[in-house]
Amino acid sequence: MVVASRIGRPIVLYARCLAVQIKAVLEYQADFWILMMASVLMNLVGFVFLWTIFSKIPDVDGWTFWQVVVIYALVFVAEGVGSLFFEGTWNLAFLVNRGELDFMLLRPVSPISQVMNCAVGINGLGNLLLGGTLIGLSLSHLHIHWTLGRVALALLLLVSAIATKIGLNLATNASAFWIQSPFSGFAFSMHQLGDLARYPITIYASAVQALITVAVPFAFISFFPAAAVFSKNGWRLGGVELPLRWFGLATPLVAVYCCWMGVFLFRRGLRRYESAGN
Amino acid sequence: MRRAYVMHAKLGLQQMLAYRAGFFLGLLGNLFFLLSMFYLWRVLLKNPRFTHALGWDWSQMKAYLLIGFITGILVSTFTDYTMANRIRTGDVALDLARPIDYQKARFSETLGVALFEFCTAVSVCAIVVAVFGGMQPPTLQAGLLFTVSLLLVVPLKFGIVYMSGLVCFWTTNYLGVSWSRQAIVNIMSGALVPIVLFPVWLQGVANVLPFQAIVWTPARIYLGTIHGTEAVMWLAIEAAWGVGLWILARLMWKVAVRKLVIQGG
Amino acid sequence: MALIETRGMTKVFRTPLKGPGLAGSVKHLFTRRFTDRVAVANVDLTIEAGEAVAYVGPNGAGKSTTIKMLTGILVPTSGEVHANGVVPHKQRIQNARNIGVVFGQRTQLWWDIPVRESLALLKEIHRIPQDRYEATLQSFNELLELGELLPVIGRRLSLGQRMRADLAAALLHDPKILYLDEPTIGLDISVKDRVRAFIKQLIAERGTTVMLTTHDLGDIEDICRRIVIIDEGRIIYDGDLQAVKDTFARERSMHFQLHHPPADPAAIAARVPGVKLVAGEKPEQLGVHFDRFEVSAADVVAAVMTEADVIDFHIDEPAIEDVIRKVYAGQLDLSAAEA
Numbered sequence: 001m002v003v004a005s006r007i008g009r010p011i012v013l014y015a016r017c018l019a020v021q022i023k024a025v026l027e028y029q030a031d032f033w034i035l036m037m038a039s040v041l042m043n044l045v046g047f048v049f050l051w052t053i054f055s056k057i058p059d060v061d062g063w064t065f066w067q068v069v070v071i072y073a074l075v076f077v078a079e080g081v082g083s084l085f086f087e088g089t090w091n092l093a094f095l096v097n098r099g100e101l102d103f104m105l106l107r108p109v110s111p112i113s114q115v116m117n118c119a120v121g122i123n124g125l126g127n128l129l130l131g132g133t134l135i136g137l138s139l140s141h142l143h144i145h146w147t148l149g150r151v152a153l154a155l156l157l158l159v160s161a162i163a164t165k166i167g168l169n170l171a172t173n174a175s176a177f178w179i180q181s182p183f184s185g186f187a188f189s190m191h192q193l194g195d196l197a198r199y200p201i202t203i204y205a206s207a208v209q210a211l212i213t214v215a216v217p218f219a220f221i222s223f224f225p226a227a228a229v230f231s232k233n234g235w236r237l238g239g240v241e242l243p244l245r246w247f248g249l250a251t252p253l254v255a256v257y258c259c260w261m262g263v264f265l266f267r268r269g270l271r272r273y274e275s276a277g278n
Numbered sequence: 279m280r281r282a283y284v285m286h287a288k289l290g291l292q293q294m295l296a297y298r299a300g301f302f303l304g305l306l307g308n309l310f311f312l313l314s315m316f317y318l319w320r321v322l323l324k325n326p327r328f329t330h331a332l333g334w335d336w337s338q339m340k341a342y343l344l345i346g347f348i349t350g351i352l353v354s355t356f357t358d359y360t361m362a363n364r365i366r367t368g369d370v371a372l373d374l375a376r377p378i379d380y381q382k383a384r385f386s387e388t389l390g391v392a393l394f395e396f397c398t399a400v401s402v403c404a405i406v407v408a409v410f411g412g413m414q415p416p417t418l419q420a421g422l423l424f425t426v427s428l429l430l431v432v433p434l435k436f437g438i439v440y441m442s443g444l445v446c447f448w449t450t451n452y453l454g455v456s457w458s459r460q461a462i463v464n465i466m467s468g469a470l471v472p473i474v475l476f477p478v479w480l481q482g483v484a485n486v487l488p489f490q491a492i493v494w495t496p497a498r499i500y501l502g503t504i505h506g507t508e509a510v511m512w513l514a515i516e517a518a519w520g521v522g523l524w525i526l527a528r529l530m531w532k533v534a535v536r537k538l539v540i541q542g543g
Numbered sequence: 544m545a546l547i548e549t550r551g552m553t554k555v556f557r558t559p560l561k562g563p564g565l566a567g568s569v570k571h572l573f574t575r576r577f578t579d580r581v582a583v584a585n586v587d588l589t590i591e592a593g594e595a596v597a598y599v600g601p602n603g604a605g606k607s608t609t610i611k612m613l614t615g616i617l618v619p620t621s622g623e624v625h626a627n628g629v630v631p632h633k634q635r636i637q638n639a640r641n642i643g644v645v646f647g648q649r650t651q652l653w654w655d656i657p658v659r660e661s662l663a664l665l666k667e668i669h670r671i672p673q674d675r676y677e678a679t680l681q682s683f684n685e686l687l688e689l690g691e692l693l694p695v696i697g698r699r700l701s702l703g704q705r706m707r708a709d710l711a712a713a714l715l716h717d718p719k720i721l722y723l724d725e726p727t728i729g730l731d732i733s734v735k736d737r738v739r740a741f742i743k744q745l746i747a748e749r750g751t752t753v754m755l756t757t758h759d760l761g762d763i764e765d766i767c768r769r770i771v772i773i774d775e776g777r778i779i780y781d782g783d784l785q786a787v788k789d790t791f792a793r794e795r796s797m798h799f800q801l802h803h804p805p806a807d808p809a810a811i812a813a814r815v816p817g818v819k820l821v822a823g824e825k826p827e828q829l830g831v832h833f834d835r836f837e838v839s840a841a842d843v844v845a846a847v848m849t850e851a852d853v854i855d856f857h858i859d860e861p862a863i864e865d866v867i868r869k870v871y872a873g874q875l876d877l878s879a880a881e882a
Binding site: 028030031034035037038039041042044045048049052053055056057060061123181183185186188189192193195196198199203204205208 | 299300303306310311313314317318320321322325327328331448449450451453454455456457458460461462464465470471475476477
């Protein structure tokens with residue numbers, strides 16, 4: 001009963017946000033389509049880019065076109081889920097700066113879920129649709145031998161990849177408790193760093209690879225899970241041969257770590273929260 | 279009268295300096311993008327097919343990407359962002375009441391901002407060159423024509439950015455408009471992929487649109503793939519687009535103001 | 544244990560000490576210099592169940608900071624806080640079930656939906672059974688007149704309407720403790736009266752413990768029996784409200800509007816010894832200050848009316864702020880009241 005309510009109330013809150021958003025969408029239909037079109041357009045441009053490159057060569061660092069498309073599309077899907085269900089994370093800087101977090105601390109629901117769930121980025125729908133379509137298309141071209149185990153693995157890795165992105169979003173946005181600005185500039189620039197993980201990371205210098213594997217593990221949103229599903233191996237980093245596939249299989253652990261880090265930093269930050277007027 | 283516009287240029291520069299934190303964070307995003315492009319093309323250009331198709335090698339590609347970076351920073355989001363805000367809040371009515379031309383005033387502001395953007399972009403480029411190794415300087419003639427081309431990018435991009443700001447008279451969703459504009463400029467200017475790699479039909483489309491003059495024209499002049507009369511012809515096209523967009527923007531402004539006056543915003 | 548208890552509760556706000564501009568910010572990264580501002584210092588407070596406590600002090604004295612620590616919004620720098628057996632900032636969710644909070648300046652209603660939906664959402668959040676929810680709304684309806692507010696969108700409410708709706712929102716789950724931070728600020732008299740009546744009813748019928756900060760003496764007098772005065776983060780008085788008033792709020796001022804300037808002001812003073820006459824802005828105006836325990840207002844009015852032609856007059860009660868201001872100026876000794 002207690003567990004049910006813990007999960008249930010954030011959903012109620014989210015449903016309300018969604019309802020408000022849908023009302024707004026109906027009121028400003030043009031806006032809705034502009035935003036949807038923009039998010040699809042932005043991601044489509046990336047796809048055209050890959051397509052142009054691969055029309056000239058069969059692979060980049062041993063990755064074929066459709067495999068790279070999977071890496072690319074995983075970033076869209078993770079961002080799409082992040083926008084559609086957890087867009088509120090990006091409002092944290094505003095909430096902290098204006099003292100609006102106060103009321104969330106006075107309700108018997110976890111403040112983290114109140115912050116994260118109470119906004120809906122409808123553009124996430126565009127990302128999710130396009131990303132899903134691209135993954136579907138890729139898989140139909142890749143002739144993977146799907147066993148039950150591999151399907152289960154792929155689903156587990158997909159969920160973990162999404163959770164990694166959401167955890168990282170929360171962790172970077174928790175910087176709002178330390179950096180007093182109404183805009184989440186730091187989190188946003190980190191988000192853009194994540195764009196590096198749209199390609200096989202083996203193309204980068206070792207330091208850059210280490211950065212997005214260890215320091216801010218964006219590579220676990222796309223590159224490593226894809227590597228595990230495609231049974232890739234042979235990753236040389238700074239002259240050391242690393243088992244690429246095993247890194248991919250570690251994605252669930254990284255996801256747990258990132259989410260834990262997000263919650264930890266949020267709670268740590270909450271101790272410093274100064275409310276408004278100080 | 280002219281002094282009013284000089285004032286606007288100064289004002290633009292000052293506003294830019296006041297919000298530089300936001301600018302530098304945006305710059306960081308462009309830098310990450312540049313970084314990924316650098317590494318990607320370094321790998322791709324090991325394949326002779328690309329060197330062949332492009333007509334240049336890795337050291338020249340570095341120059342290409344940096345030119346894309348500079349023209350990407352130049353006249354980026356300041357103008358349309360501030361315009362969109364003033365249109366949304368209705369403050370644009372105050373701008374209308376001023377005895378100076380709205381478009382010229384925004385252009386003056388943009389020039390002030392562009393000065394700052396240009397200096398920053400060039401400094402960043404110097405650092406990147408230091409890290410990734412040098413590249414060939416252009417010939418004197420190419421260098422001069424390239425400078426002209428770079429200067430002409432400012433009015434051209436202003437036309438695009440200014441009109442995307444004006445779109446906010448019809449929609450409150452500036453974000454969607456801005457994203458769409460950035461996506462289109464990114465692909466059609468050649469910033470993402472050199473236009474020569476496009477399929478032929480898409481090259482045809484790109485060449486009749488204004489966006490190619492943002493990266494493709496200056497880069498080709500710098501790299502010497504077009505020179506002499508051909509280079510001057512593309513420069514003329516670039517300049518003509520700048521003028522054409524200016525006139526188009528004027529028309530759009532007239533329609534927008536009529537809408538504002540009739541519907542009250 | 545008392546319902547609310549704090550021991551040595553302290554809050555220090557740390558502000559970075561940095562030069563202007565980007566250069567200053569970068570330099571600060573290395574120097575890490577801060578200034579500490581003590582907002583609340585060593586506060587020991589004990590509030591029993593069912594008490595109604597006024598918490599007063601000038602702006603910046605630490606009132607809001609105290610309330611925010613008691614409600615668990617802020618984490619104390621040091622000291623202990625217990626409210627209904629829980630540490631508010633550690634057990635936020637349990638604490639949230641026990642308390643209701645109203646900030647006069649802000650609203651917890653969602654601004655983009657009707658009040659009815661905001662309340663329904665809070666019902667879900669607090670898991671209030673339908674029948675109890677309806678009964679609670681019904682009981683609030685008499686004084687808050689919620690009916691007319693329910694279909695209104697949050698952002699379209701007037702200040703007074705908003706306060707009525709916010710009170711309902713804060714009390715839906717029938718909390719044991721109600722914190723009110725400046726609940727009547729900016730309200731007109733009739734709404735003020737209604738809000739006060741509602742809170743009094745709440746205390747009488749439900750035994751809710753109330754802690755309220757305000758600048759309005761009327762609020763305090765209507766609702767509270769105990770007053771806590773805080774200045775520069777320290778409690779300087781904690782005791783009976785009547786005692787403070789009898790000791791310090793003795794002085795009254797009457798302001799008269801006359802037909803003609805008084806012929807002989809000294810004659811008025813002679814009729815009621817102990818009063819002080821003050822000339823008004825115009826010659827036809829006259830102010831009279833007196834101690835209400837020594838002279839009655841009726842005597843003053845009679846005296847002035849005998850000596851001059853009165854058109855109109857009014858009495859100023861001293862605002863609690865005046866009392867407090869005098870305390871700071873060292874003009875009043877609080878130990879006199881406590882005795």
